[in-house]
Amino acid sequence: GFIEMADVESAQRAQVISLIVEVEQRRFYWIQLNQLQNLDQRGIILEVSKTPKALHSLITLSIYKIGTHLSQENDQQTLAIRSGSRECLLHIQQYGDASDQSELVNANYSKVLVIAINTASGSGEEEDDEIFEGLNSIFQFLGYLIQGRNYSATFQPQPLLARRSNEQIEEEGGNEEIDSQLINKGKGSFWSIKNNANGAKGWILNYFIEQSNQRPG
Template sequence: MPSTFGSNTFGGIFGIQKKDPNNDWMTRISDQIMKIMKERICPLIHLNCHPDLNCQQCINVPQSPAILELKSAVFKALFDASYNNEFKNMLVKDNNIIPHLTHPLIQFASYSQLDKKSDSQEQHNQQKSESTSSLSLITQSIDLLDRLISYNNICKVVINTPNALHSLSTLTCYKINIHFSQENDQLSFKIRNSSRWCLQQIHQFGETSAQSELINARYVGVLVITISTASGSGEEQDLEISNGLDFISDFLSNLNKGRSDYEPSFPPQPLLARRSDEQIEEEGGNEEIESQLIKKGDQYYYIKSQANRAKGAILNYFIEQDNRKPDCDSLFHLPSSTVYGVAIGKEKDKKTLKIWP
């Protein structure tokens, strides 16, 4: 019998919200909805918890694709509700949510590494055996983890969880350029995409120690793989390539110049910057970035502009722009020739200042 569970199972719950009088742009979940979430949905976090977690709230039921889909829908519902700090606090303190998210993805990443060592026929059999429900559950777990990282000290908790960052780094390349079916390919892409954004959040909300741990997990190296279209091993979507270049330039710029515009701030980290440069060289990143500079058809995602920024960050350049970068959303409504002209114009307006050879 087909499962009736889906990603929208609990979606209607979150339509009932009221404005927070203390904050115009945030909403506060009503007491009634909070009660429903706490009493009916949060307990489902603990369906078939792994024995290693020693979870006292565990609910043991026979495992099935329907149960995996239910749990995936639960995590999606929690993700939708987690803009609210009161709700985040309940997830963290009352449900010990973080290990329930990190443990499955660590296991999944470990299995995916074993798959790489098997021959192509074994990989094919393994791919067929991976249910769409299990892949969806991993994606929803990473998305919820991403949403919680900015709260309180969750970033530190994730960093201090053994193998968590290395597993996320591994999953940024999960099944990349391995194609079996359209559905599986889309789910694999979502896992890679969610993992990259989760690591980027750790960079954004992490202190100096977080940046060091990201380098230990080869964060910059796997970002280079994302943009590696020249070698044929990277993502095919322009948006992913643009984001990868943006993440590289942002990370290296923060290491080279320090971060003082928002908290947590930290001073320049030249040793970490050097280690990042080494990872880029090992993965052939300089050549890959150069290849993006000559890429054609860059109408919407500023790939050439992002490649220039990444190149400048690698060389420790300060790049100044005379004009503010156009709003990407507004450019979607312009003719492609107009958008392309703006992008090219921005390239010509750039000035660079080399500060070390």
């Protein structure tokens, strides 16, 4: 009986320690995100580029406790962490140069974007704004990699990065997820979810058409 009670107390202590660590981690995340979000777009890119593993940390935080529901307050806090992280990643995507795009692909950015719109399986964000922003990021990211970009930090088409990004989307079941949003009547900040889903699907199809055209006949 004494040994069993000791085991229970040990497990309880471990649980308390785990909760304390989690609270401290969350506080650290908030501080880091607030610092990043107070910078301008280029400032975010510079801050991340000079901080070792910062981009990978943002990738990890962008799916922090996704699909875990403990309480309304906790859900709101973890959603804010995920949303803030994705916003920082979006700034890097929109204003970063070719090397920044390569880092995003290396960090499996496209997989994270698919997880953000993963409502078909019930394990992703259910808020329309989150789905809208995830689709919009896929739409823009693939477009940049396939066509290149002639504004902000300009770069030429990145076919190898486009291929890897498409592979990541496919591996995460992204094609099916995007298809499931083609009938979503919800709206995001400026445009409909359905339109963004169509845009993302269009770039995926465009990529495969270009690939088939490049094969020797």
